Amino acid sequence: MEVKVIGAGLAGCEAAWQLAKRGISVKLYEMKPKKMSPAHHSEDFAELVCSNSLRGDRLENAVGLLKEELRRCGSLIMQCAEATRVEAGGCLAVDRKGFSQLVTERIRTSPLITVVSEEVTEVPEGPVIIATGPLTSDALSKAIGTYFGADYLHFFDAAAPLVTAESVDMDLAWWQSRYDRGTPDYVNCAMDRQQYEAFVRELISAEEAEVHGFEDKRVFEGCMPVEVMARRGLDTLRFGPMKPVGLTDPKTGAEPYAVLQLRQDNAAKSVYNLVGFQTHLKFGEQKRVFSMIPALRNAEFVRYGVMHQNTFLQSPKLLDPFYADRRNPLVAFAGQMTGVEGYVESTASGFLAAVAMAAKVQGKEPTAFPKTTAIGALVLYVSDGSIENFQPMNINFSIISPLEYRVRKKAEKNLAISQRALEQIDALLAQGI
Incomplete structure (x- = not known):
């Protein structure tokens, strides 16, 4: 058979x-x-x-x-x-x-x-x-x-962008896993309140790529684009993918206002993905808006986020x-x-x-x-x-x-x-x- x-x-x-x-x-x-x-x-x-x-x-x-x-x-x-x-x-x-x-x-x-x-x-x-x-x-x-x-x-469903490890400004980021669980495998990119609020404003107004039939209400919650989350309220990202809880900025010794985490994407440790940053923004807009995160100001994007039904x-x-x-x-x-x-x-x-x-x-x-x-x-x-x-x-x-x-x-x-x-x-x- x-x-x-x-x-x-x-x-x-x-x-x-x-x-x-x-x-x-x-x-x-x-x-x-x-x-x-x-x-x-x-x-x-x-x-x-x-x-x-x-x-x-x-x-x-x-x-x-x-x-x-x-x-x-x-x-x-x-x-x-x-x-x-x-x-x-x-x-x-x-x-x-x-x-x-x-x-x-x-x-x-x-x-x-x-x-x-x-x-x-x-x-x-x-x-x-x-x-x-x-x-x-x-x-x-x-x-x-x-x-x-x-x-x-x-x-x-939406996929997050990928950036090269060498293009991340490590003077503005640090290695740590949340609550120091396991080894410090995430790159943490912090933002203060002023930076975060400016970022959210630009994210909300950024130009989106056309996705046939797209409606915010049809997005599955587990793969929601970051710009859709941002539209739900100023602090939504701080309680979602930019949650700072369990992290300590070594420069201040305090919990940062907001944090984007980067996770290793390949064995060579040369490419990292923006955790929780699924998106369907136009590629140029992704570069412009995500580069507002201080540690990513010179980031090299090797793959932009995409969205599909x-x-x-x-x-x-x-x-x-x-x-x-x-x-x-x-x-x-x-x-x-x-x-x-x-x-x-x-x-x-x-x-x-x-x-x-x-x-x-x-x-x-x-x-x-x-x-x-x-x-x-x-x-x-x-x-x-x-x-x-x-x-x-x-x-x-x-x-x-x-x-x-x-x-x-x-x-x-x-x-x-x-x-x-x-x-x-x-x-x-x-x-x-």
């Missing part, structure tokens, strides 16, 4: 790998390099279009728990992320190019995975996992809409707890098009969709992951038919089953939830999922 996987992003590569790991032949379809979306720059698989960070790596953090569950389950994406890791304090960040190259190499050298470089424009007959992501081509997007007979929802399904009405079509269990979906939001969440959906599909084609009952685990809680949210106004969701402790006993401190409570989840994962692995 052969399973088709459409799309070689994070979810598609994870799905293909898990199927092959279980002895199932896979045909992996990827339209690159013959056809590229506006947001893609590389021919490699698992390209990280936005940030190079897979976010927090502590078990007190829900995405840290999800990562550890995936590690224990033998995730390809997590293996490659660890192998190409770069310093980022308490987060897991990767060398963007090295990560994609390693995933591509592992996929292409798998004896059970055949890569087909062509665009798929129709929903194939099952067994198939469609993981074409939020940048699904127009032809396939239309075909999926026809297949379900339902409209897509959509939102907009993301598309996702009304999954609660369409998908079951294995990311499969409720009407046809051999047609499954994975990745951000299902309404999971984030690199790690996309990986988890590809993992579960593949594990379930492998069981189905082998004549077995697929294993249900319980809501006490992060993997299970995520799919149970996505497939919850009672949700009326469905929006993309990052993993968070609020969708995981609460403890049956009270723990007063939040960090201790989250750690206890994580420990319970990992015990459940270990038990599932012992059963041979």
Whole structure:
């Protein structure tokens, strides 16, 4: 039996790998390099279009728990992320190019995975996992809409600019991780009140690039452009990506008024990204406004921020707890098009969709992951038919089953939830999922 996987992003590569790991032949379809979306720059698989960070790596953090569950389950994406890791304090960040190259190499050298470089424009007959992501081509997007007979929802996603490390004025910046957690891996670019308020005024009035159909209210909160945040109020950025809490300016010994953090984007430490500064300003305006931050006054931008429309399904009405079509269990979906939001969440959906599909084609009952685990809680949210106004969701402790006993401190409570989840994962692995 052969399973088709459409799309070689994070979810598609994870799905293909898990199927092959279980002895199932896979045909992996990827339209690159013959056809590229506006947001893609590389021919490699698992390209990280936005940030190079897979976010927090502590078990007190829900995405840290999800990562550890995936590690224990033998995730390809997590293996490659660890192998190409770069310093980022308490987060897991990767060398963007090295990560994609390693995933591509592992996929292409798998004896059970055949890569087909062509665009798929129709929903194939099952067994198939469609993981074409939020940048699904127009032809396939239309075909999926026809297949379900339902409209897509959509939102907009934005990527932050990248600057060269040598162009940052380190006389006006310093190295520190917030609250001094882990190693000091972030470059902190401070602003005083006058500088910050002038920056916000220019940011609000800066000229934006045209994005078809863009409306502020349609922007997903987790990837909101910095100029949209600024329009919400003068101090919005100081409580968001320019939050100074937990940082100390070594020149004054005090907490600065506002701070932009830069995070390492490649293993050579030559390129850094502006953390939380997703944007759809015109390129010239990005240079002009962001250079108002004192430490970036001479910054060399190697990539400007871009914005694109993301598309996702009304999954609660369409998908079951294995990311499969409720009407046809051999047609499954994975990745951000299902309404999971984030690199790690996309990986988890590809993992579960593949594990379930492998069981189905082998004549077995697929294993249900319980809501006490992060993997299970995520799919149970996505497939919850009672949700009326469905929006993309990052993993968070609020969708995981609460403890049956009270723990007063939040960090201790989250750690206890994580420990319970990992015990459940270990038990599932012992059963041979």
